[in-house]
Amino acid sequence: MASRFLLIVTAMAFMAVFLLLPLISVFAEALSAGLGAYASAIVDPNVQSAIWLTLIIAAITVPANLIFGVCASWCIARFKFWGRDLLITLIDLPFSISPVVAGLLEVLLFGLNGLLGNWLSDHNIQIIFALPGMVLATIFVTFPFVAREVIPLAQEQGNDEEEAAVTLGASGLQIFWRVSLPKLRWGLFYGVLLCNARAMGEFGAVSVVSGKVFGETDTLSLAVESLYGSYEIQAAFAVASLLAMLALVTLVLKAVLEWLHRDELNAVKRKRTA
Amino acid sequence: MSTEITISHVSRGFNGHIVLDDVNLTVREGELLALLGPSGSGKTTLLRLIAGLDQPDSGSIAIGQDDATSRHPKERGVGFVFQHYALFRHMTVFENIAFPLRIRKARKAEIKAKVEELLKLIQLETLAGRYPAQLSGGQRQRVALARALASQPRVLLLDEPFGALDAVVRRDLRRWLRHLHEEMHITTLFVTHDQEEAFDLADRVVIMKDGKICQEGTPIDIYRGPANPFVHEFLGESNHLPAHVAGGVVLADAGFPLGSAALPDGPVQAYIRPHHVVPVPAAQGAWSIVRIAATGAQARISLTRGGTTLEAAMTADELLEAGLHAGGAVEVMFTGGTIFGPDGAGPVRLNTQALAHKLKAG
Numbered sequence: 001m002a003s004r005f006l007l008i009v010t011a012m013a014f015m016a017v018f019l020l021l022p023l024i025s026v027f028a029e030a031l032s033a034g035l036g037a038y039a040s041a042i043v044d045p046n047v048q049s050a051i052w053l054t055l056i057i058a059a060i061t062v063p064a065n066l067i068f069g070v071c072a073s074w075c076i077a078r079f080k081f082w083g084r085d086l087l088i089t090l091i092d093l094p095f096s097i098s099p100v101v102a103g104l105l106e107v108l109l110f111g112l113n114g115l116l117g118n119w120l121s122d123h124n125i126q127i128i129f130a131l132p133g134m135v136l137a138t139i140f141v142t143f144p145f146v147a148r149e150v151i152p153l154a155q156e157q158g159n160d161e162e163e164a165a166v167t168l169g170a171s172g173l174q175i176f177w178r179v180s181l182p183k184l185r186w187g188l189f190y191g192v193l194l195c196n197a198r199a200m201g202e203f204g205a206v207s208v209v210s211g212k213v214f215g216e217t218d219t220l221s222l223a224v225e226s227l228y229g230s231y232e233i234q235a236a237f238a239v240a241s242l243l244a245m246l247a248l249v250t251l252v253l254k255a256v257l258e259w260l261h262r263d264e265l266n267a268v269k270r271k272r273t274a
Numbered sequence: 275m276s277t278e279i280t281i282s283h284v285s286r287g288f289n290g291h292i293v294l295d296d297v298n299l300t301v302r303e304g305e306l307l308a309l310l311g312p313s314g315s316g317k318t319t320l321l322r323l324i325a326g327l328d329q330p331d332s333g334s335i336a337i338g339q340d341d342a343t344s345r346h347p348k349e350r351g352v353g354f355v356f357q358h359y360a361l362f363r364h365m366t367v368f369e370n371i372a373f374p375l376r377i378r379k380a381r382k383a384e385i386k387a388k389v390e391e392l393l394k395l396i397q398l399e400t401l402a403g404r405y406p407a408q409l410s411g412g413q414r415q416r417v418a419l420a421r422a423l424a425s426q427p428r429v430l431l432l433d434e435p436f437g438a439l440d441a442v443v444r445r446d447l448r449r450w451l452r453h454l455h456e457e458m459h460i461t462t463l464f465v466t467h468d469q470e471e472a473f474d475l476a477d478r479v480v481i482m483k484d485g486k487i488c489q490e491g492t493p494i495d496i497y498r499g500p501a502n503p504f505v506h507e508f509l510g511e512s513n514h515l516p517a518h519v520a521g522g523v524v525l526a527d528a529g530f531p532l533g534s535a536a537l538p539d540g541p542v543q544a545y546i547r548p549h550h551v552v553p554v555p556a557a558q559g560a561w562s563i564v565r566i567a568a569t570g571a572q573a574r575i576s577l578t579r580g581g582t583t584l585e586a587a588m589t590a591d592e593l594l595e596a597g598l599h600a601g602g603a604v605e606v607m608f609t610g611g612t613i614f615g616p617d618g619a620g621p622v623r624l625n626t627q628a629l630a631h632k633l634k635a636g
Contacts, residue, residue, distance in 0.1 A: 168374040264364065
């Protein structure tokens with residue numbers, strides 16, 4: 001009894017010190033100069049532009065990785081082909097590379113002195129220090145999130161349900177929309193949540209390829225750093241609180257969806273352990 | 275419209291390994307046919323070829339009048355029940371059964387009526403809102419069947435329909451399926467490795483081995499006249515005795531007579547079912563009882579003589595009447611058997627009457 005109590009207290013204390021306290025302090029610092037100062041930090045045009053840029057990057061990155069994740073899991077689970085194992089290994093690459101290195105790779109490829117630099121500048125396409133570069137860097141870093149979540153699920157579930165659908169008269173497209181995609185939907189949902197959180201919070205890779213022009217190529221994470229660097233502590237925390245709120249909204253969204261579909265989820269879980 | 279399935283010269287190999295070898299088979303309209311064979315005999319592959327889930331290397335498959343060989347599965351009018359049911363895990367029972375209707379864009383009221391009718395048929399009206407994972411094996415099986423029937427197939431294919439169920443559920447479901455077939459008369463082909471299941475359920479049985487059909491016929495015909503030693507052994511336990519014929523008498527190589535058979539002199543293989551082996555108590559008997567195992571209504575008796583062993587079977591009542599006990603000496607009477615020639619030729623019935631008379635008289 002005593003040891004159980006001790007374990008619970010330890011876990012709780014750990015959570016409080018490392019998760020809850022920092023979260024509270026972010027909001028405390030952000031509101032330290034009052035609501036007015038908080039609001040003015042947020043409505044600052046540069047911060048507004050950072051919010052938009054962050055949303056745009058996520059809005060491109062998440063669907064891109066969603067489509068890739070579905071395609072990869074579809075072909076890895078259904079077919080045996082040359083290069084299959086290589087593909088599975090490559091998907092993990094972004095996990096094992098430092099985001100800063102990922103950013104540098106982009107510069108080496110697309111930068112002015114990079115491999116494709118001449119061709120790009122000849123055609124007046126700017127990738128590095130502009131939105132395309134930031135999107136590419138974010139896609140690279142968040143690449144595995146959806147695929148890693150969905151591929152094992154697709155492999156475990158196998159091909160039986162698709163075959164059953166064929167014999168029941170479904171066409172390829174009907175099978176995809178009515179069977180293959182829905183049976184993976186929880187994996188996709190978790191993958192998208194993780195991917196989105198990372199896409200909005202990404203710092204390292206984006207910081208290398210962004211020109212860090214405040215108000216132009218600044219995302220929320222980059223804005224926090226530049227504000228903090230210029231001793232605008234309260235403003236930095238106000239922007240940081242936006243990112244923190246994003247995380248909280250994500251968590252609540254996940255909990256609500258899980259609660260709404262608890263029957264189905266329980267059924268699926270039971271099947272997995274059975 | 276005819277719903278006969280005609281399989282002509284169908285072969286299929288995987289990676290150089292032949293799974294089906296020139297198979298010819300007709301499933302008659304409205305019959306319930308069992309494909310019986312050990313695992314690896316190609317029976318499931320044949321089923322998948324009929325459904326169009328796989329393509330034959332050569333040969334053709336026709337359903338009714340039309341050649342289905344190159345048809346897409348969805349145009350074949352085949353209902354398939356998978357061994358592990360393959361229910362859609364993200365759909366409720368209702369939605370699973372409604373699936374084939376929804377993809378045909380049936381009207382809502384029509385779907386509801388049809389699904390409710392099928393739910394009634396499988397006696398699961400109350401579980402329409404459950405997910406497959408919340409059902410027992412037998413219930414899943416029935417949902418899979420209802421889903422296959424919802425597409426109004428011309429023929430029904432079942433892959434090991436009772437394979438994953440426990441004994442009691444299996445028996446009940448078997449009766450239920452037989453009953454259903456008698457009501458609907460849909461041409462049905464099912465795959466099983468269980469001899470009892472095949473014989474109990476099917477109008478006709480087809481026995482497969484190594485991608486070939488060994489024998490087809492009604493259960494009683496196959497049981498009485500197995501075409502070769504494999505079929506004989508596959509249909510239930512039997513005592514295999516190497517023997518030879520001399521002047522019309524069949525003698526076991528171990529040195530005792532089995533009966534007579536109209537065969538030329540030479541070596542043969544005798545197969546005798548345990549219930550055709552009758553131990554008779556005899557003080558000077560050459561056989562001794564090693565063990566008696568009474569398993570409910572049936573009793574099994576293991577006998578030995580020199581290096582030769584025999585398994586006998588009788589009802590528990592007969593055992594009691596015969597007064598047999600382990601260690602006792604007995605004589606053995608044979609009341610039936612099947613003789614195959616040295617290269618599997620035959621079969622020839624073992625005639626045991628003359629010998630039995632002689633034994634009784636002596």
